[in-house]
Amino acid sequence: MQEIPHIPVLYREVLEAFAPCSDGWVVDCTMGYGGHSSLLLENNPAISLIGIDQDPTAIAFSSKRLEPFGKRVEIRQGRFSEVASETIAQFGDKICGILADIGVSSLQLDQRERGFSYESDTLDMRMNPNAVLSAYEVVNEYSQSALESILREYGEVTNSRKVAETIVQRRPFASAKELSNAIFHLMPKGKKIHPSTLVMQAIRIEVNDELGELTRLLDAIEASKIKKLRVAIITFHSLEDRIVKNRFSKWSKNCICPDDAMRCTCGNNHAIGKTITKKPLCAADDELRANSRSRSAKLRIFEIRRD
Template sequence: MENTPHIPVLYREVVEAYKSCEKGIVIDCTLGYGGHTSLLLEASSQRNVIGIDQDPTAIAFSTRRLESYGERIEIRQGRFSAVAKTILSEKNGQVCGILADIGVSSLQLDIRERGFSYESDCLDMRMDPNATLSAHEVVNTYSQSELEKILRDYGEVTNARAVAETMVKKRPFESAKELSNAIFHLMPKGKKIHPSTLVMQAIRIEVNDELGELTRLLDAIEQSSLKQLRVGIITFHSLEDRIVKQRFTQWAKNCICPDDARRCTCGNNHSIGKVITKKPLTAKEDELRANSRSRSAKLRVFEINR
């Protein structure tokens, strides 16, 4: 695999998932550093990819990296839910697949100036550097109840109230490192991840509206007029995975009558396809050894066939 600052997770599983989409366009909603896109382009010479990203650094890197694929690759900047909706309308009948990797890239985590890491000297966490809301505003201006809700819902932090209270008492914070040090004593120890990781994750999800973006993407796919479409979503968080699982289950249902209905009155013909992965695909042992960040990755795949 080409030397790149980001190792794509579940790379074998992604290539396998799109074998049925050999001809046509795959929308890579989270282009990043081109890892999944390059694999999809290599796997079939008759496949094109439209990549989407809101991070100008990622776009600049991938533009150079994928240049050799010529007209087979197109890159667009913006929030993937809105851009994908536009592409589905523009390229109606040509799109055969959609892939979304709902996570922060390795380079974003590793560059401390981006403020994603608990070791960062700033508080930012914006995937789009031009976005208005940053981690600095969330941490320093949100009320204690708002912070508690974010920590509980997005980070599943068990003592969210105590952490939020400490954040409010000790702010203002100017860096992620400063915040991490202030709450470190409240974090559970002994896990494989750094104690502050879940707090940082919760703030990042709030800053970038990640769950909202995922929901809007699924809405756009559901509302599209495409007859056939392979949909693959990679998640790293139980909340994201739950959203995808529930939506795929809903899409596969023929009967949408209430559970307490005595008989079916809906017509029993509402399914738009089938779930391909009954259980999410996860990284194999060799990938886990080579890329520890793949340990939380889950891929679910759905085949739309209206």
């Protein structure tokens, strides 16, 4: 029997989000270890599912885990923005739901050889182990100004200039642990997260182009002609959540005239649906107790309804 390495966050909220999907295909853009996928298939016996992931380890694990669902499951490997776009073009209105869990899985974090943790003995952080760019190149080869920009924009590190300067002065680094120890004294203390977390987050986002992937996925959904669709996005930090919030807001606006326009001239019919969650859904107390990594998770849901 497989040992399940990953607890899917906000699993009850995800099931509720896709409860209206009585038939058709749900696309799990970030399948990981099949947690959300298996629950969706178990609880919605009339739907089928396309699972996407770029991690070969996740593909191998989920292929076995989801095998009991037979032809109801199709697994595709690649960057989710690209594969989801191809899938949307292929299946069109047969797709009733799209789910994306924009985060690092527990197994990726726990496998120190993957280099995601500040305790790792490597400096990697690639979700796709075959990708060219790794954390090693970012940390040891990027200019000080580029590092400062990444730390400020992706990690919201308040003293990004000093941290970037320290990294450049003390590199090369061979491991995430070594990097974390070098900058530990510069990071704010007293928070619930490890002081180096935001720096590691910033580097990981750069390595995997996470914000670009999310944006391109939303672009593909917006450009699609699907008439009825549930979109559920789980994010883990404010940068991702802001992108989703702003895009959902755009999708729900009928009028797209400039704010200073004297009167509407756009036709006032540009909304493609409505936001289901005015505020993001967060983990309940019992889930927080069972899975501490759910504390940062936020789920936003949008329902597309095109004429």
